[in-house]
Structure formats: structure tokens, C-alpha cells
Amino acid sequence: MSPGDRGRSGGALPAALTPGCWNSRTGYLSSRLEGPKWTLQDAKNKFSTVVDAALCGTPQEVTRRGKPAAVVLSATDYRQLLAEAKRARGSFVDHLLAFPAADIECARVVPRPVEF
Numbered sequence: 001m002s003p004g005d006r007g008r009s010g011g012a013l014p015a016a017l018t019p020g021c022w023n024s025r026t027g028y029l030s031s032r033l034e035g036p037k038w039t040l041q042d043a044k045n046k047f048s049t050v051v052d053a054a055l056c057g058t059p060q061e062v063t064r065r066g067k068p069a070a071v072v073l074s075a076t077d078y079r080q081l082l083a084e085a086k087r088a089r090g091s092f093v094d095h096l097l098a099f100p101a102a103d104i105e106c107a108r109v110v111p112r113p114v115e116f
Contacts, residue, residue: 037062038062039062043072054077059073
């Protein structure tokens with residue numbers, strides 16, 4: 001079975017052969033395809049491979065001019081990160097109420113006289 005036959009074979013894939021975890025280079029299942037770092041040009045040329053690796057649970061880092069530029073994650077991993085961040089940050093109201101206002105001396109501002 002080749003990776004191109006994944007959706008066209010008509011037959012169901014074995015449970016172990018889930019789409020997105022098939023390494024087209026070696027012909028075997030892999031949680032890491034060609035490594036987690038890609039140059040931008042390579043990522044564009046092999047975008048489906050990058051997405052397949054991300055779907056296997058391995059975030060794929062894309063670099064531009066040798067510097068990290070982006071990370072490709074599966075939608076499930078992305079939703080999980082968002083949910084964890086939302087739980088960790090708390091509400092803005094709680095943040096404002098936790099402000100130690102009693103400990104800070106407020107400066108008195110006297111308005112200047114205005115003549116009309």
C-alpha cells in the first residue's frame with residue numbers, strides 16, 4: 001500500500017495505519033517523519049508531509065533564514081493549548097481585584113485655574 005492509496009483503495013486501512021502517520025519516504029509508520037525542523041522552502045514543497053507529521057503528534061518547526069518562524073500543530077493539539085492557556089490565565093476582573101490599592105499612596109492632583 002502506498003501513501004497515495006490511503007483514501008482511494010476503497011478498503012479500510014488497518015487500525016494501526018491511520019492516515020497522517022504514514023511515512024512516504026520509508027514506507028513505514030512513524031511519529032517523526034523527516035525531523036521537526038523545516039526550512040520554509042522545504043515546508044512549502046512538502047507541505048502534506050509536514051501536516052502528516054503534525055497529525056501524528058509531532059509539532060513541526062518551520063524556519064526562515066535560519067530563525068524559527070512558525071510551528072505546525074494538529075488542530076487537536078492547538079485546541080488543547082488554547083484550553084490550557086485559558087484555564088491558567090484567570091479572569092481580568094480577578095486580576096483587577098487582586099491589585100494592592102491600599103498599599104499605594106495616591107498623589108493628589110489639583111486642577112489649574114482656567115480663565116475664560
